Amino acid sequence: MTQRPKPKPRPKPKPRREPALLAPQPIGDNDPLADARIRPLLQRYCRLAGVKQAALGPDHSELRLPQAERPFFRDRESLRLAFSVDALERDPDAEIAVLGSPFLSQLLEAIRARASRLSLGLIAPAGAGDPxxxxxxxxxxxxxARASEKHLAVHPIGRLFARIVLRAGAGVEEAVVESDVHDLSTGARVDDDLAGAFQDLEAGRVEPADEALAAAAKPVAAREPGDLLRLLLSHLRDKSTERVAARRAAAAGELAAELARLERYFESILKEQSSEEAIGTVSALAARRRTEEIRRSEVRATVHPVQLVEATVVMQRAEWQLESARGRRGTFSAQRSLSGAAAWAMTCPHCGRPPAVLVVCRYDHCGCDACSHRCSVCAEDFCAEHGFAECRVDGQPACDEHARVCPSCRLQYCTAHEGVCAEDGHAACATCLAPCGSCGRVVCNRHAEQSHADAPKGRRRLCTACLRTCEGGSRERVGVDEVTQCASCGKLVCAAHSAVCAVDGQVHCSPHLRRTDTSRRLVCGQHRAGCAQGEAAIFASDEVAACGSCGKLVCADHSAVCVEDGLRHCVIHLEPLADATGSYACAAHRKECHVDGQLFSPKGVQACPVCGKDACARHRAACGHCGRNVCTADLEQPSRRCVTCRQLAVIADPPEDVLTAARAVTSGGPKSSRPWRMARDHSHVVVELDLGLGRKTLFTLRHGQTVPDSVVKHTLLGSKQR
Structure with missing residues (x-):
C-alpha cells in the first residue's frame, strides 16, 4: 500500500501592508503655502480611496476621482491642485491646498467618512522580557499590595490627527495637529524609543511584524472611544497652548483698537444730543456694542478629529493586587515595552499620569490620588468615575452612593446636605431649600418665587401656594398675605395698588377708586356720584343728596336746606327770603310779594282780600273805609280806600246771606229804608248800610258765609271797628 505524502501546511498570509508614503515632491525655490502635513494626508487618502494623483510639476498635481468619492468634491471628476503661488499663477483654475481653503475642508470630510481609523499592524519586538x-x-x-505577577500582553498604541480652528474677532486660524503617541489602553504617553518605532512603521520604513510573534501574549483592550477621545484631545489642547496664546494676544490688540474706535464714534454722537432721554439711549447702545465686541474677540477653539492611527506592541506586564482597610480590592499594573530599551512604566489606570499614591476605589479598581477622592459621608475612597469632587453645598467630595443631583439647580450634592421640599416631597440640596416668607414651609428654588421689590413687604421668597399676582397694577408678584379681593371686580390687589373706600370701608383696586374733587376722599365706583349742577365734578355718595323738589343729586355747594320743611333742595329750586336773612325756601314754602316781587316765608306775606295776591307787611295797609288790610296796589291815595270800597253800588235786592249777616250786625233790627250799597272782590262781599244822621255801618262777608268777617261803624264822631 502506497502512503501518500502529507501536504505541506500553507503559510499564514501576512497582513496586507499599505505601501510606504511617498516623500513630498520637492518644490524647488517656491515657498509652499500648504501645511507640511497636508500633502502626506492627501497621498494617504489617494491610496486608500483609489484616487489617481498625477504630478504636473513639483508644486502642481491633478486628482482623478472615482465615482464614490466625487460627492465630497462637489461631484467633480477631476481637479487640479497648486501648492505654491507660482503654480497658482501658471494655472489660475487650480485650487490651492492651504489651511482654510475649501479643498482642505472637502479632503478632511472625505477622510473622516472613509478612513477615520488606520491600523498599522504589530511593531516587532526588539528584546526579551526583564526577568x-x-x-x-x-x-x-x-x-x-501583594507580590506582582508578570506576563506578556499586547497593547494598542496610537496618535490622533485633528484639525483645529481658532476664531477671535474677524480672524480665523486653522491648523492640522497630531498628538504624541499614547498607550490606548493605559492612556500613558509612550517612551521615545517606542514612539520612534511607531513613526518608522507609519512612514513605511519598516514592515509590520508577524502576528504569530504575539500569539502567546494576552491582548489588552483599548479604552472606550469616548474616554480615549477625551484623553487625546486633552493632549492636543496642551500642545496648542502657544498657538492659542498667540491668537489671544493678537485678538487683544485688535479689540483695544476697535474699542477705541467705538469710544470716539459714540463720543461724537453724544456731543450732538441735548435731551437726557437721547443721551441715555446712545449710552445704552454704546455699552451694548462694547459688550458685543468683547464677546466677539474671545478666542474659541474648535477641534475636528480627522484620523486615529494605531498599532499594537508586545508589552511585559506586571500586576499587583491591592486591598484597602475596608476590604476593597483592585489591580494595578506596570508595563515595559519589548520594542526598545524601555524601563517599567507605572501610570494611573484612569488619567495616565505617574501616581504619587495609589487609591483603591470602593468598586474594586484603583487610581491615583489626583483622580480619586474620599467620600465626606461614608469616608470611603472612590475614583472620578464613581462620584464627584465637590458638593455644591460644602465643596467636599462624595461617592455615587451618596451623590445626588438636585432637581432644582441641576448641580451635584451629597446626602449629608439633603432636604425635602414641602411642595411635592422631592429631595433637594440644602442650598436650594429655604422657608417661605409667608407660611414658613421649606421649599426648593424650583418651587419658590421672589416677590417684587415694590411689594408691600418687599422682596421675599414665596412658595407657589403663597404666591399671588397683583391684578391692580402691572401684575407684579406678591404674597398671599399682601393681597385683598377687590370689592368691585373681585380681583386680588396688594396694598400698593388698593385703598379703602371712604364710604363703605371696603378694599378696592386702584382702577375702581377716584378722589372726590372737593374733599379729596377716595371712593369706589358704587359710592361715587355727581352733582346735577356740576356734572364734571366727582363726589362721594354721602356728599350729595336728592333735591326735595326735583329728586336730582346735588352737592352742598349747589344746595341748601329749606327753612320750612328742613329738606335739601338744589339752588334752582331755592331762593333767599327777605324776611329771614340767610335762609332759603323752596318753591312750595315761599311766597312772593306781588308789589315788589320779593320772596318771603309763608308767614311773611298775606293774601290781599281785594285781589287775592300775596303782599308783604311793608306793602299792606288798612282800608280807611272797610278796615281790611289790603295791598298798597289796591289802596287809593290819599282817600285810603280800597278798590272794592270805591266800587260800592246801590243794590235793591240784597242776597239772603247778606240779609242774614245784616241782621246780625243790626242785632235783628228792621231793615233800613235807605238804599244799601254793595261790592264784591276776591274774598269778600262789602256791604254798606246807611243808618241816617251821618251814621253808616260797613261789614264784610266772606263768600259762602253768613257771619260777618268784620264790621266798621262810621259816625260824625269817627269810625269804630269791631
Whole structure:
C-alpha cells in the first residue's frame, strides 16, 4: 500500500501592508503655502480611496476621482491642485491646498467618512522580557499590595490627527495637529524609543511584524472611544497652548483698537444730543456694542478629529493586587515595552499620569490620588468615575452612593446636605431649600418665587401656594398675605395698588377708586356720584343728596336746606327770603310779594282780600273805609280806600246771606229804608248800610258765609271797628 505524502501546511498570509508614503515632491525655490502635513494626508487618502494623483510639476498635481468619492468634491471628476503661488499663477483654475481653503475642508470630510481609523499592524519586538522582580515603590492609601505577577500582553498604541480652528474677532486660524503617541489602553504617553518605532512603521520604513510573534501574549483592550477621545484631545489642547496664546494676544490688540474706535464714534454722537432721554439711549447702545465686541474677540477653539492611527506592541506586564482597610480590592499594573530599551512604566489606570499614591476605589479598581477622592459621608475612597469632587453645598467630595443631583439647580450634592421640599416631597440640596416668607414651609428654588421689590413687604421668597399676582397694577408678584379681593371686580390687589373706600370701608383696586374733587376722599365706583349742577365734578355718595323738589343729586355747594320743611333742595329750586336773612325756601314754602316781587316765608306775606295776591307787611295797609288790610296796589291815595270800597253800588235786592249777616250786625233790627250799597272782590262781599244822621255801618262777608268777617261803624264822631 502506497502512503501518500502529507501536504505541506500553507503559510499564514501576512497582513496586507499599505505601501510606504511617498516623500513630498520637492518644490524647488517656491515657498509652499500648504501645511507640511497636508500633502502626506492627501497621498494617504489617494491610496486608500483609489484616487489617481498625477504630478504636473513639483508644486502642481491633478486628482482623478472615482465615482464614490466625487460627492465630497462637489461631484467633480477631476481637479487640479497648486501648492505654491507660482503654480497658482501658471494655472489660475487650480485650487490651492492651504489651511482654510475649501479643498482642505472637502479632503478632511472625505477622510473622516472613509478612513477615520488606520491600523498599522504589530511593531516587532526588539528584546526579551526583564526577568528581575519588579517592586512597587508607590504607597497605597490605607491598604496593602501583594507580590506582582508578570506576563506578556499586547497593547494598542496610537496618535490622533485633528484639525483645529481658532476664531477671535474677524480672524480665523486653522491648523492640522497630531498628538504624541499614547498607550490606548493605559492612556500613558509612550517612551521615545517606542514612539520612534511607531513613526518608522507609519512612514513605511519598516514592515509590520508577524502576528504569530504575539500569539502567546494576552491582548489588552483599548479604552472606550469616548474616554480615549477625551484623553487625546486633552493632549492636543496642551500642545496648542502657544498657538492659542498667540491668537489671544493678537485678538487683544485688535479689540483695544476697535474699542477705541467705538469710544470716539459714540463720543461724537453724544456731543450732538441735548435731551437726557437721547443721551441715555446712545449710552445704552454704546455699552451694548462694547459688550458685543468683547464677546466677539474671545478666542474659541474648535477641534475636528480627522484620523486615529494605531498599532499594537508586545508589552511585559506586571500586576499587583491591592486591598484597602475596608476590604476593597483592585489591580494595578506596570508595563515595559519589548520594542526598545524601555524601563517599567507605572501610570494611573484612569488619567495616565505617574501616581504619587495609589487609591483603591470602593468598586474594586484603583487610581491615583489626583483622580480619586474620599467620600465626606461614608469616608470611603472612590475614583472620578464613581462620584464627584465637590458638593455644591460644602465643596467636599462624595461617592455615587451618596451623590445626588438636585432637581432644582441641576448641580451635584451629597446626602449629608439633603432636604425635602414641602411642595411635592422631592429631595433637594440644602442650598436650594429655604422657608417661605409667608407660611414658613421649606421649599426648593424650583418651587419658590421672589416677590417684587415694590411689594408691600418687599422682596421675599414665596412658595407657589403663597404666591399671588397683583391684578391692580402691572401684575407684579406678591404674597398671599399682601393681597385683598377687590370689592368691585373681585380681583386680588396688594396694598400698593388698593385703598379703602371712604364710604363703605371696603378694599378696592386702584382702577375702581377716584378722589372726590372737593374733599379729596377716595371712593369706589358704587359710592361715587355727581352733582346735577356740576356734572364734571366727582363726589362721594354721602356728599350729595336728592333735591326735595326735583329728586336730582346735588352737592352742598349747589344746595341748601329749606327753612320750612328742613329738606335739601338744589339752588334752582331755592331762593333767599327777605324776611329771614340767610335762609332759603323752596318753591312750595315761599311766597312772593306781588308789589315788589320779593320772596318771603309763608308767614311773611298775606293774601290781599281785594285781589287775592300775596303782599308783604311793608306793602299792606288798612282800608280807611272797610278796615281790611289790603295791598298798597289796591289802596287809593290819599282817600285810603280800597278798590272794592270805591266800587260800592246801590243794590235793591240784597242776597239772603247778606240779609242774614245784616241782621246780625243790626242785632235783628228792621231793615233800613235807605238804599244799601254793595261790592264784591276776591274774598269778600262789602256791604254798606246807611243808618241816617251821618251814621253808616260797613261789614264784610266772606263768600259762602253768613257771619260777618268784620264790621266798621262810621259816625260824625269817627269810625269804630269791631
Amino acid at each position: 528581575r522582580r519588579v517592586e512597587l515603590a508607590i504607597p497605597v492609601r490605607d491598604g496593602t
